[in-house]
Amino acid sequence: MYKEPLGVKVDFETGIIPGAKKSVRRLSDMKGYFLDEKAWEEMVKNGDPVVYEVYAVEQEEKEGDLNFATTVLYPGKVGKEFFFTKGHFHAKKDRAEIYIALKGKGGMLLQTPEGEARWIPMEPGTVVYVPPYWAHRTVNTGNEPFIFLAIYPADAGHDYGTIAEKGFSKVVIEEDGEVKVVDNPRWKS
Amino acid sequence: MYKEPLGVKVDFETGIIPGAKKSVRRLSDMKGYFLDEKAWEEMVKNGDPVVYEVYAVEQEEKEGDLNFATTVLYPGKVGKEFFFTKGHFHAKKDRAEIYIALKGKGGMLLQTPEGEARWIPMEPGTVVYVPPYWAHRTVNTGNEPFIFLAIYPADAGHDYGTIAEKGFSKVVIEEDGEVKVVDNPRWKS
Ligand SMILES: [Mn+2]
């Protein structure tokens, strides 16, 4: 009748959650996401690297229940753009989320439905509160895997389509050896 | 109109969240919670130690929103019983919670409304899923502060009364130098 409590040891160095459902996103799974399409095509041909892996422990889609998942976002760039996760709104748009950075260096791009963006840098120990209604994408701006834990309502769901189509209004690039958050030239509000 | 995203650096060594609301529970705030009432009274007279501190970042009580908080649970015993947090059910009983152990050694006692108990040991990296309907209390079984982060629905609320009155069906004690989870002699189902 009651669900069993669960205790799992998460490896903060590798992000692995024993027994969790693992998914893998390769660069070929992210067609159209990066600005430099030639660089993307070249990299897909030459090994199609893993961009990120997710280990998720999820419950039924019920109000008030909670899921948790780690993400291992690998270092890399497509052209000037740092590797990132696809990013999404929640299908139930008013569902919040909490991220906890465990290892590496990166940040989160957030965006309202109207395209107002925010950039929050993350390092181990950074806790990010994603308020209701904001799309969110993480970016690895470092040289090692960027690993974080996320907790989200079990009934939040994912809307990837809006971001897949329009992207974010900002992009995170390396220029002159620096991390820069600049306007997305392809963005149409 | 939209709430602002928030990024805070949480010190995993001290549990401190800059800007968070801090609350302090001293032993005198926990009258009736420990089995050995004489030992409790003596300790309250002799310094009334802090048992735990909580740093909370909380939102309005809205469905789908999330709060987070760290707890610093100090090492200590009242008689044979290890220091613990008061423990509670959620006021909205079907709200889940996720705990992440950051430092020190301890565990979580969980209990259904009918008094069926579970004990989950926790060390840094342990993530505990508290399913809907389970009361939960953390216990420090080590010699240093036991520090953890919790994420819970903003509309979960707290029902402390049931546990304050009846306690848990199990108690966590030190006996012969060992940590033991044993039946609570005062428990009435
Ligand atoms: Mn999300």
Ligand SMILES: [Mn+2]
């Ligand atoms: Mn709780």
